[in-house]
Amino acid sequence: MSHSISKQVRPLLHIPNSNTNLLRHGPQKEKVVVVMGATGAGKSRLSIDLATRFAAEIINSDKMQVYQGLDIVTNKITDEERCGVPHHLLGVVDPESDFSAANFRAMASISLKSILGRDQLPIIVGGSNSFIEALVDTSFRSRFECCFLWVDVAMPVLDSFVSDRVDKMVERGMVSEVRDFYKPNGDYSKGIRRAIGVPEFDKFFRIESLCDDDETRARILAEAIDSIKSNTSQLARCQLEKIHRLRNIRGWRMHRLDATDVFRRRGGEAEAAAWENTVAAPGAAIVSRFLYDLEPAICGGVTAVRGTARPLMATAYSY
Incomplete structure (x- = not known):
């Protein structure tokens, strides 16, 4: 499926606002977006859509795509599909070596520091949930605030x-x-x-x-x-089970984006419209609210809210 590219100007991560009453109080953590989902569900597609709407760079968390070579087998995103968005930990590891969750945690931490040093938004994307869990369930949450987006597709449709x-x-x-x-x-x-x-x-x-x-x-x-x-379908089921475990047992707060209708309309304008309406636009709205961290506040008897992200949000979404 082709990647949809937004024509929007990419906003800055930090919005200066003289009215600090509109912003939440407390120490500010650096913000990270994590895109999860079963293999083939559209994680890379969403990450590119988000990175072309926001000032972002992508960190790959797929344990096979970190290796050099076998680009077709591992289904690496192509240079054309990247749309100029910088990618980290993609095709950089010796294919004969073992790359562990601890290795990923160490290298991803370096990439995060580099991306944030350029005032860019880090987007972590990949199907290896064990890598993501190893990164997040450490001291990570004391330094970073995470927004988890879960691209989901009904399994019979995904199998096809x-x-x-x-x-x-x-x-x-x-x-x-x-x-x-x-x-x-x-x-x-x-x-x-x-x-x-x-x-x-x-x-x-x-x-x-x-x-x-x-x-x-x-x-x-x-x-x-x-x-x-x-084996690929079985992998997708295992990945989905892991996501349910992280959400239901570990308590990770995830925003589920149902892409099933997109896959049912594969090809042509109907697919592109379904993707924008059910995945890309809701995902971008979630990220906007997460980044700008805004909520209504009473200022001199007037209820004030900022931006257009909130009206775009479905009421079921919260971070």
């Missing part, structure tokens, strides 16, 4: 999209990409070889040069592709 996406990845050259990376004795328990789309092709590559039967090769290849689809 994931299947189609794998087919498109194959068309873009996924098999050749993995073949070039393949090692007969490769360790699928570490590094980028853990990525869905790598171990599934092992059997196919082993018999590819030994089997003269085109029909057999085609069957084994089709089985590998079906396994990738099945």
Whole structure:
């Protein structure tokens, strides 16, 4: 699905206001937006939409996309799709090494400091909820205030999209990409070889040069592709379960943005309109209210509120 790009001027993070009664009192924490969701749900798309509406930079929290290489397999966002938005921790780690949650916490902290030093908004986005949890459930909350956006899609609809996406990845050259990376004795328990789309092709590559039967090769290849689809759908379910645990058991306050209708209208203007109305605009309104931290105040008998973000907000959203 294509990324929608806002034409708005990107506002500054800090709005000077002589009437301090309109602002909440207390020590100010640095603010961070976190975009979560199952694989394929549209997290990257939303992060780019937000980053083109606000002065923002993106920190990748996908544990496979941090590695160099296998851009198709790991479904890295392309240079064109980034729309000029700076990305951090994307394709920077040696693919043979192990990158742990502790590694992510350390590197993400450095990126956060760098982004905030430029007066930009950090947007953390990715499907590896264990990385996000490792970062946030530390001393992080004592220094940062977080706004969690959850892009959700009904699983039967997402399953269909994931299947189609794998087919498109194959068309873009996924098999050749993995073949070039393949090692007969490769360790699928570490590094980028853990990525869905790598171990599934092992059997196919082993018999590819030994089997003269085109029909057999085609069957084994089709089985590998079906396994990738099945494993990706299973990953999406595990990610969704983790999000529910973080929200319902750990008490994380999340803003759910239902993108199901977007996926049902895939392609054309109807999809773009559905995305803007159900995901992009509500998400931007949530972030606006979060960043500017405003609420009504009585000043000389007059109720004062600032900005246009509040009328755009659905009443169900709160941070």
